[in-house]
Amino acid sequence: xxxxxxxxxxxxxxxxxxxxxxxxxxxxxxxxxxxxxxxxxxxxxxxxxxxxxxxxxxxxxxxxxxxxxxxxxxxxxxxxxxxxxxxxxxxxxxxxxxxxxxxxxxxxxxxxxxxxxxxxxxxxxxxxxxxxxxxxxxxxxxxxxxxxxxxxxxxxxxxxxxxxxxxxxxxxxxxxxxxxxxxxxxxxxxxxxxxxxxxxxxxxxxxxxxxxxxxxxxxxxxxxxxx
Amino acid sequence: xxxxxxxxxxxxxxxxxxxxxxxxxxxxxxxxxxxxxxxxxxxxxxxxxxxxxxxxxxxxxxxxxxxxxxxxxxxxxxxxxxxxxxxxxxxxxxxxxxxxxxxxxxxxxxxxxxxxxxxxxxxxxxxxxxxxxxxxxxxxxxxxxxxxxxxxxxxxxxxxxxxxxxxxxxxxxxxxxxxxxxxxxxxxxxxxxxxxxxxxxxxxxxxxxxxxxxxxxxxxxxxxxxxxxxxxxxxxxxxxxxxxxxxxxxxxxxxxxxxxxxxxxxxxxxxxxxxxxxxxxxxxxxxxxxxxxxxxxxxxxxxxxxxxxxxxxxxxxxxxxxxxxxxxxxxxxxxxxxxxxxxxxxx
Numbered sequence: 001x002x003x004x005x006x007x008x009x010x011x012x013x014x015x016x017x018x019x020x021x022x023x024x025x026x027x028x029x030x031x032x033x034x035x036x037x038x039x040x041x042x043x044x045x046x047x048x049x050x051x052x053x054x055x056x057x058x059x060x061x062x063x064x065x066x067x068x069x070x071x072x073x074x075x076x077x078x079x080x081x082x083x084x085x086x087x088x089x090x091x092x093x094x095x096x097x098x099x100x101x102x103x104x105x106x107x108x109x110x111x112x113x114x115x116x117x118x119x120x121x122x123x124x125x126x127x128x129x130x131x132x133x134x135x136x137x138x139x140x141x142x143x144x145x146x147x148x149x150x151x152x153x154x155x156x157x158x159x160x161x162x163x164x165x166x167x168x169x170x171x172x173x174x175x176x177x178x179x180x181x182x183x184x185x186x187x188x189x190x191x192x193x194x195x196x197x198x199x200x201x202x203x204x205x206x207x208x209x210x211x212x213x214x215x216x217x218x219x220x221x222x223x224x225x226x227x
Numbered sequence: 228x229x230x231x232x233x234x235x236x237x238x239x240x241x242x243x244x245x246x247x248x249x250x251x252x253x254x255x256x257x258x259x260x261x262x263x264x265x266x267x268x269x270x271x272x273x274x275x276x277x278x279x280x281x282x283x284x285x286x287x288x289x290x291x292x293x294x295x296x297x298x299x300x301x302x303x304x305x306x307x308x309x310x311x312x313x314x315x316x317x318x319x320x321x322x323x324x325x326x327x328x329x330x331x332x333x334x335x336x337x338x339x340x341x342x343x344x345x346x347x348x349x350x351x352x353x354x355x356x357x358x359x360x361x362x363x364x365x366x367x368x369x370x371x372x373x374x375x376x377x378x379x380x381x382x383x384x385x386x387x388x389x390x391x392x393x394x395x396x397x398x399x400x401x402x403x404x405x406x407x408x409x410x411x412x413x414x415x416x417x418x419x420x421x422x423x424x425x426x427x428x429x430x431x432x433x434x435x436x437x438x439x440x441x442x443x444x445x446x447x448x449x450x451x452x453x454x455x456x457x458x459x460x461x462x463x464x465x466x467x468x469x470x471x472x473x474x475x476x477x478x479x480x481x482x483x484x485x486x487x488x489x490x491x492x493x494x495x496x497x498x499x500x501x502x503x504x505x506x507x508x509x510x511x512x513x514x515x516x517x518x519x520x521x522x523x524x525x526x527x528x529x530x531x532x533x534x535x536x537x538x539x540x541x542x543x544x545x546x547x548x549x550x551x552x553x554x555x556x557x558x559x560x561x562x563x564x565x566x567x568x569x570x571x572x573x574x
Contacts, residue, residue, distance in 0.1 A: 158363050158364075160408075162398065201361070
């Protein structure tokens with residue numbers, strides 16, 4: 001899932017600026033699951049902003065609404081009226097949600113309430129960790145299902161470097177060394193010979209380095225036309 | 228493609244390659260460029276190192292702190308009549324920048340190259356910087372040996388004219404985790420084309436002997452020149468810091484105790500009562516003991532089969548190199564005549 005966390009209330013207030021009518025828009029998908037921008041968080045943020053603006057003596061109208069997914073036009077259509085009535089939309093979606101609102105409502109000023117952090121998973125209650133860098137050319141089949149691009153601090157393809165100590169990365173003891181994990185897993189599965197092969201330089205074209213990415217599925221486009 | 232020596236028997240013919248090929252126990256040292264644009268710092272350090280090592284490593288933004296570039300400093304070192312080993316990390320440059328810098332380095336007379344992944348920028352003075360890591364150190368070795376031997380750029384396009392020819396080195400950290408994988412990773416670096424290896428600092432001789440035994444079992448010492456990293460301890464605090472905080476560095480308690488003993492005459496004086504002279508005398512005593520330990524380490528390392536030399540890392544203490552090399556009985560440095568231009572044909 002996409003993992004995000006809320007910006008501080010102060011930053012949200014700064015982003016909202018002088019706008020009078022504020023609409024906080026939550027998202028019912030990834031950011032709901034990571035407790036950053038779901039219906040519950042949208043309601044809390046709206047209440048906090050109301051309280052804060054009262055304390056500042058600059059009373060604003062703050063309401064909130066949550067859609068199933070901010071990243072699909074059809075769900076945004078459902079809130080078109082509220083969006084158009086607002087001076088500013090504070091999106092509690094990920095960066096995609098914010099941009100979807102901006103793209104769908106050209107006349108609306110939209111600001112982000114979250115920092116989109118990474119693609120990851122909850123490893124335990126209240127803890128999320130990065131797992132995928134969306135590099136566009138998955139190599140997990142060569143590394144025992146553990147991604148060195150996302151999880152090694154240097155994204156080494158032929159690790160580990162000399163900074164691996166007792167299972168963690170020298171950059172931070174909270175970071176498990178991805179290459180120790182890969183080594184342990186391949187070792188327990190009897191596939192250490194995979195580590196003897198030199199992995200060639202990566203083709204970063206499929207990653208963000210190749211420019212903004214886009215997928216076109218002609219089969220689906222044809223199917224849509226036929227309908 | 229396998230490395231093919233030229234008609235003169237050398238891949239490159241650098242002094243370091245000649246000394247190693249002739250079977251001498253090689254000595255390399257380290258020269259850290261300044262955090263300034265002052266070329267005189269390089270000249271002074273080069274003067275300290277000239278004559279007591281076969282080549283000198285020029286670090287590349289070591290510990291991710293911005294310093295004069297390795298190649299810029301290396302050009303001065305060449306002018307000073309000393310042979311540089313250019314260090315190149317993958318942290319700051321992508322494959323385009325690395326290749327173009329190396330074309331320049333060769334044109335400026337540099338002939339040895341050490342390929343490293345590089346310390347993560349979070350340790351340095353620009354921790355908010357974006358890193359590169361387009362290649363890793365093993366891929367870097369592959370790239371530069373292919374530039375030399377297959378005469379192609381990383382993309383596969385052939386050179387139009389002179390190819391850059393470097394004697395290619397890589398690093399090894401025998402005691403970093405997972406320790407049991409380290410000889411195999413060394414083997415990967417050799418497979419990628421490394422000609423020489425400089426290891427992380429060695430203080431634990433029995434552990435290094437174990438590592439070298441595995442290296443010999445795998446026959447790696449016959450495919451690459453292994454230079455063991457050594458360095459003089461400066462103080463007991465430095466020794467403890469290395470032991471406790473630097474991954475892949477094993478410092479036996481015996482050496483920490485010896486460093487403490489060297490400072491014993493001042494140990495009972497309360498900190499605030501230590502005079503300037505006391506502090507200097509204590510620092511000198513520590514340094515002397517550090518140099519003594521380093522000499523002993525070199526002597527023991529020299530006895531280990533498969534070790535081709537030592538790499539002395541006296542960080543910001545280049546003055547220590549000469550007494551260490553001299554104390555270890557490694558002076559004068561051998562002179563192996565350079566191949567003539569006519570001999571040096573690589574086609």
